[in-house]
Amino acid sequence: MQFSSFLQTSKSEYYTTDYYVPSDYDSQIPEICDVRNIQEFSKIFQPLVQSLVFLIGISGNTLVLLTYGFAKRIKSMTDIYLINLAVADLLLLLTLPFLSISAVKGWVFGNDMCKVVQGVYAINFFSGFLFLTCISVDRYIEIVRAVEALTIRQRSIKYSKLITLTLWLASVLLSLPELIYSQSKPHDGLYICKMIFPEEVTGTIKSMSNFFQIFLGFVFPFLVMVVCYSIIIRTLLSGRSFRKHKALKVIISVVMVFVIFQLPYTLVTFMETTDFLGSHQMSCDIRKSKDIAIIITSNLAFTRCCLNPVIYAFVGVNFRKDIFLLLKNFGCISRTTYARCCGSSRDSRTSVMMDTNSFIL
Template sequence: MEWIDGIGDLYDNSSSGDYCCDDGGDVCDLKEGKQFEAVFIPVLYSVAFVVGVLGNGVLLGVLAQSRRTWSVTDTFILHLGVADILLLLTLPLWAAQSAQVQGWTFGTPLCKITGAVFTINFYCGIFLLACISLDRYLSIVHATQMYSRRKPWVVHVSCSAVWLFSLLLSIPDWIFLEAVHDERRDKTVCVCNYFKFNSETVGDWRLASRLIYHTVGFLLPSAALIFCYSCILCRLHSGSQGLQKQKAFRIIVAVVMVFFICWTPYNITLMVDTLTSNNTITDRCGVQTSLDKAKIVTSSVGYLHCSLNPILYAFVGVKFRRQLLDILRSLGCKLKMSPKLQSVGPSRRSSLWSNSADTSNSIAV
């Protein structure tokens, strides 16, 4: 697979194809991997693209319609939706690279732009999820408002900092990404060409990019989510919220579980690939072929997380569903609204996913 590791650590000629697999020095047969890639990447990426763009598009449409009543959480959700859509918009190009016989036909400039856009928005989405969890943790556990409507510039500064940090993490893509011809595969691929400076440091660059991804793109955000939501659950468990507490438990468990279900398999696969990147394995070809297939499938599952974000962070909200039904009715759809949705008033301080004016008492945490 030409484009494997998601962010920055793209396929390079030293690891994921040009390796010897037996004592005789014979190179691996890439035919099986190429066939699997040419079929499954376009299909899986297309599903993620269509579902994600439609879901996040609806989310942004509802946010635009209710922009006068935005809460702090809605601002984070807006940036999260934009980041998810921009990330998903790069998937058709990667799918085209796998499906086309010629490979990447869009040139080096678009290779750099597409790879960098993917990296920026991948990190941005993860960091925004961490910001949302931190905001809920401070509001519910410590009854402290990190952000307030009186100081809207604070949340905008936080979002700008997230985008800036994500941009800095994309610098390696701007430097190393190139459209190069892979002679063994006889096709052009958009890859991080670590050979352009010093061939002896290829392994070091590849390992460094993997460590950055695992640490900054998964382990740290995971630690933040686990810590914040664990503390929130403990606080709710010790309170007397009744049915609201039970609903909060379900939502929190869904948020954490979906994040880990989507991204843990890919990270485990990538860690195994990193550990087995040396040439001491007896059946190197069989192991690498299996890992390449696993990375195709697990990375696609990870990208589906962008499609699920609207459901997790907006569609669970009564107010969001009411406003979505209002938009559909304004377009001529004849829809009935349940008494529960009719009872939701236009609170100026409530979030799209929570009708509580005080986020410390929000059940949609």
């Protein structure tokens, strides 16, 4: 399964009335498989969910960028990664209007826009997960190895810019199949946007694309999160900071949200990639269930773009203060209101271990 599954979910290969041919088809008449009810569900469900995700995600990630631009100093590698994560999420969210329209009317934007939308989605899919992974590693360094982190903080910010550039370049390279092979093609009177591989490279390129999507889209960041946050939790439990319990809640939320919103789609992708369901021999009912699962889980995965600003930024006390500072700087609230909401500028930052910037505090 490629990234194009998002674009062609509602215009699958079973667009109108499909035929399920059993393995012993020589002795049986093909069973008619009517999937029009799935198409109607997709036409309602996808635009509704994607519109909500688009509005909330654009607002949240834009606020993250505005806060860093006008009210918050960049003090750590995590700040750099959060900015780039917000950019990646914003660019990915900009593909949603195209997907919503495609779910209702088919792909009406032409072949060049098919490549652009597929490519932009793929680039920011990969970059988003790579930046999440970097945030996990940086939090480990800042909390578990706090003394060393203080001594290299200025140099680490310079390193993070080089790392950021490398991650974006890697994301572009990983997205080359979408940029090269995506095209708009007619199907049952409508156009769909999908990757179409030459016959001589179909198996290899498609398998590699699916492997990288599964590995870099879930397995690798999940393993890094589990290792880094397990060590962080053990370190926090051994400390005496009164902010320990809040930090633990944030960490658990990070992992839980990642698993809840990404695991279902990863499982569906894995089953398609390995032909786990025996797609050539599955019954009509199972095929319908699979199509509905793809529609629901793919849109569920999009929702994470809305939650990233909440989990990695807005949940933090310091970041909320920065938002109020941004509102004060823009004249939206008075100095009195700002002082009442945020208190003294000398508000506590209890220890080096817990000075983890916007992520935990």
